[in-house]
Amino acid sequence: MSLDHKAIRKAYPSIVILDDSFKTYGLDKDGNQVTIVQSNVDAARVELAKLDYKNKRAFEYPSVVDQLDDIYHNGIDAWKATIKTTKDKYPK
DSSP, rough: OOOOOHHHHOOOTTOOBBTTTSSSEEEESSEEEEEEOOOHHHHHHHHOOOOHHHHHHHHSSSOHHHHHHHHHHHHHHHHHHHHHHHHSSSSS
């Protein structure tokens, strides 16, 4: 089973070396072991999940060029409707 590197790095920003073989620790910039506590990783995972909607929205939004083109040709209200579809799909 591999470690959740993203959550571990969020919970322990001082860790610079992290490998699945370590299991319970990472290494800081000086090579010192930083013990990984699962409850801290779980809490970081929850925080990351709260922000996940931003990445999903950004991936699905049309490019800025396409959005401007939509505004020009269809108006602000049509553009808002297009954006609202994505916002509704991935709520905060």
